[in-house]
Amino acid sequence: MLTSVLVANRGEIARRIFRTARSLGLSTVAVHSTADAAMPFVGEADAAVQLPGNAPADTYLRGELVIEAALKAGADAVHPGYGFLSENAGFAQAVIDAGLTWIGPPVDAISSMGSKIEAKKLMAAAGVPVLAELTPAEVSVDDLPVLVKASAGGGGRGMRVVSRLADLPGEIEAASAEALSAFGDGTVFCERYLAAGRHIEVQIMADQHGTIWAVGERECSIQRRHQKVVEEAPSPLVERIPSMRAELFDAARKAAAAIGYVGAGTVEFLADEGGAFYFLEMNTRLQVEHPVTEETTGLDLVELQFAVATGAHLPPKPPPTVGHAIEVRLYAEDPAQDWQPQTGVVRRFALSGKKLAPGGENVPESGAGRWPRMRVDSGVEDGSEVSPYYDAMLAKVIVWAPDRTSAARRLSAELTRATIHGVQTNRDLLVWVLRHPAFLAGETDTAFFEKHGVGVAVGAEVLRASALAAALADAAGRVGPVRVPAGWRNVPSQPQRNAYRVGDVTVAIEYRLTRDGLVVDGNMALVDSAPERVVLEVDGVRRAFHVGTYDGLVCVDSSLGSVALTPVERFTDPSQQVSPGSLLAPMPGTVIRVGVQVGDEVKQGQPLLWLEAMKMEHTISAPADGVLSELRVEAGQQVEVGAVLAVVGEEA
Template sequence: MAVLQKVLIANRGEIAVRIIRTLDRLGIASVAVYSDADAAAPHVRMAGESVRLGPADARSSYLAIDRVIAAARETGADAIHPGYGFLAESAAFARACADAGIVFVGPTPAAIDTMGDKIRARAAVEARGVSTVPGIAEPGLDDAALVAGAERVGYPVLVKPSAGGGGKGMHRVDDAADLPAALVQARREAAAAFGDDTLFVERFVANPRHIEVQVLADEHGHVIHLGERECSLQRRHQKVVEEAPSPLLTPEQREAIGAAACETARSVGYVGAGTVEFIVSADQPDEPFFMEMNTRLQVEHPVTEEVTRIDLVEQQLRVAAGEHLGIAQHEVRTTGHAIEARIYAEDPAAGFLPTGGEVLQLRWPHGVRVDAGIERGSVVSSSYDPMLAKVIAHRPTREAAIAALDEALGSTHVLGVTTNVPFLRALLAEPAVLAGDLDTGLIDRDAERLAARPMPAAVLAQAGLALIERGGVGTRAWSSDGWRIAGARGASVRLTDGDGIATVTRAPGGVQQTDFAFVGGQHAMRDVELRVARADGTIEEVRSVERSIHPTITRDGDVWMPLASGDWLVEHARPAARARAGASAAPSLASPMPGTVVAVHAADGDVVAEGAALVSVEAMKMEHVLRAPTAGIARIHVAVGETVRRGQEVAAVEPDAEQDGASASDTTEGER
């Protein structure tokens, strides 16, 4: 690797950390770039050099081509690795690198252009004999043409943006009446995410499985594949768990789909590491349909690395340096099974809304691979993708790999940020997942059940006791609640329990053999009598709760509990929360997440029906539509482009006095 001396990583988070590790192993100098939000991020410290790009807004930092090129020139980097996301699939960025005399670690701009436009990509691979999903895919189709095409294709259909990927702007439509609205939303999402609102429509494949193939190609005409990955476990078209190899395919089917992937790469003269994605019906695995090609490294590339023992970043760097592929197709061997889970900053119990905050405590598992871009003290911002880390288990069999991954997730704790770890464990325990009977709709069909996580009384009890013993948060130490040197007895604390309030009380005189102390923040206790009174009037006595826990109490009096069942956030019931919990549903709308207002669907003063869309808020690449809780007059408190806090009121609906009067009049007349 004498040709490349210094590489700038035009990315952040876990992928930047992962690339730096390979650069260090190869003896290549590394340069990190960062926004103000990432000034203290791990990838910045790990790199040999670092350059500030700008403020947190990605458009002024990670997406600013001129600033990234300037950083490479300033540090003398002779190559730029784009990672994935941001500029990784930007043909304009690849051209800017070439114009500046800097090696772009990726394919040619022409290949990016073709594969970045799904309509052109379909035509290119069809010319090489690769099958595509039936649909209507032509440049410049307006909504009327798409509606007419969908009728010919037959429902259900998938609406897809021609540019971009990652499931953004993609919508399944089962009824013709719903297609016009889906097209409007898809165009808005595509324009916001990719700067291009071109759409096309495909037939929805029955019992679909998402299978992708990793390819490698050099500039000397050599193309190979490294086997396939099963990526069918998705939520709203976003991958959640990936594995290699696929439990669906036979050796013959595996060879055929690999050959189709190589033909796809040849169709655009591909150079570097890329992924060809196929949709495969579980009923007809002999007929894979090309979906798209990702002209970059994939998030799930570690599972391929684990089963092949090939460092894909190293291969990217070697190809970028002009070397021949050092691996022939017959030399590719896969061993065992690997499975990866993506850890997101999101709350599955709240509809998978993005979260954020400061990482107060952090513990990663041992015996598995962890690719992470956070550490204790990291602040998870709503400005970027919510993925925090990936946990990857590699074992001789699929069954052993799943068991190892589940065990690893059980010892993963990210306190301070609500994550999807418990959801991932519930997913891995699903009989269909264990049996390998997967499809892309599995999670969405059962998301509510898998995400359900009612808070056990024992969790509330431990959190309440932690608050009481730590110094009486919510109580007065010198009051008549029974305070002792060993701690308050008879004290109580109020905690939020879903939409209601739970009161945790330590029974006066009801403690036997208490052994409770703070040693470095650790609770060690037994036989503490606690009573949990919930909002629904139920009361539960809890004794002998988990002995060794490390609760973290925030400045606001909330408690983070790392337990074997996962991390729990138990919120202290503040006056405002108590008022909300005790009041009837108010006709106001608060943003469920920190983010940016991307659409306002009604004007202030409009008369709206119950369920009407009022405001759309976007955070971490996810759009959430806030709808009228009741019919009435809309009051809009925000504008497009405005940044909002979690819990900030963005709109309200006032009762329509005229309608109320008319209803009352009608009722009176009827009674007469």
């Protein structure tokens, strides 16, 4: 009988597993890096053990330290979550050798699927459809485009799309280096690339007595950088093609049976619009997107993992799928800047106007038995810091409803009303996707963003109204309880002036407060103002703007959207100025490659340096034609956000 479980993971998945463990009467143990010491998952565990250091290679990927922590804390089981060591057969064996229960599949099954190259051979022999593997040396022009993939891992790391044969050697080298850094194995292979395929996966649950469930399928086609952004169950494509579900389930069960699978796993397929599908990989662990399956079946997949690991029998058949569930991954990132991850402190994080219960769980307003249901699996709360060392996902927001359209409508509305201050997120992009006609029509292939762009630009009028609200809230705060904004003059002279920056855009505001009220150029009138809430009439429509003010940041939420404003100081600190042509680090990270030397002529857009941060590789390119006059970093060097990496001067 299990009594205590250590979760060898962090963030939202650690909280998710703790939630089920507590419901089963198990005590919980967390491991954490130095950077994660104050994160919510650590505080929610009954016991916690620090793994000194910050980088994953020094902490969460150190299997021997994790097992030592489990033994020290008195745990008798280890749950790996997803990522990190979850698909490491050596770690699973070491857990078992230490006398602990491994909450995962058999070691041999992990080994069988650990190499994508060998996995595809096994699946082909079992009768599962596969895409032919291509060795880099045999790729020809007729095979293009091809996808270069890491053999040992997933999550978009070590993956490159190659459309020109001349680019193949360089992309293979880059993919191999990224795979080696992420998974400790630089092996890569190529396969035919379906630019507009559908990513369909089947949830598997199998016990130790030969019962294999195909619990339901999910569609995860909307992706960026080969990483999933929106997931749903059931799949719109499979719903449209009547015979496809039975064929998918049969192939998934064959895949599981071929390797003697036990526990929760996912068989992933790439499908075309006609319903033909091909095996991609099998994930021998819980998936990030497992909540949509739970919401449509009523199952707790983590509870089943514990049950199967201790020898329980599954019923002959899984429960049926009911209704529709959609999950979105809320990331700290800037979609308009090539999905650049963001770091910083989450000042406020709330959905439906309330802070979330520990571990996320269903938002209180959902109510038992009501629909649509909303669930939030979150790794952060007010005051949490998003560090550069780990994935930038803040939370998963999931809505279930009787039909797909209702689920999309409720989820987009909840995201619109959410209060997320302190770091930039992809929230507006997610709302745009959920309301896009192509998404609502079920046209959700992997080329969604290539086809439709990234519709996240904030209109000039929204920026201007939000900036005015920020200025008036600031003025109201300086006056106190009188509720008359600062700047009022009996005999007005100069207008009040405020300026804010949003990305590369500066919004300047001028206004007067007179006996007749607010005087501002344009179509806005003041109804009421207070330090945290300003009501404006915009084009004859009254709207409330909720203002959150923090050190160097003002966040404004309204029905028009959410805007994060950086106040522009009237006088610039000379110490903060940098030379023209300076390349600044967009985030903290590690310089992994330098492609130029001082004195080299460079062209605008030419890649000069490569940074690794937050599980991604980022290219730093030349801002203009010129000559590299300074190079201040070298490969392997850690840099902070805003650090000057190099300077491009004018051509001689």
